[in-house]
Amino acid sequence: EEMYNAWLADPKSVHVSWDSFFRSSSAGALPGQAYQPPPSLAEPGRNQVPLTSLVPHFGGGVAMGGQINEKVIDDHLAVQAIIRSYQARGHLVAELDPLGITYADLHSKYSDRQGNPHQIVLRQHMLPDEADMDRSFKLPSTTFIGGKEKALPL
Known part of the structure; x- marks a missing residue:
């Protein structure tokens, strides 16, 4: 008051x-x-990838009659999930004791003894076709694995 x-x-x-x-x-x-919320201090769409960047364009419109291919979106989301899985579990498969001074079997659950991830971890998010391994996928702005590259193949 x-x-x-x-x-x-x-x-x-x-x-x-x-x-x-x-x-x-x-x-x-x-x-x-x-009440009117104040303007956001963050860049608009910083962690978002516009759908139009995932779909090929022909003549300024979306390909093939203006419909978005759901497989393209699903594949992109699967790649995002794979990247996030590696970000979240990477420390579990890293060689933290290269000299073998201390023995801790950190690798048994998430990787083999060489540090390769178990196939079940990969297949949880994997794309269904092996041909997808050669396709390039757009990277989100929050992923720094590609350096200055905007898209990379699997």
């Missing part, structure tokens, strides 16, 4: 967000509708 009374006396005496809220409320907006 004190803030509202201060705003009535001088709108510049309260923070700009409260000024906006009180102005909206005074104009008849309900309290749940009077």
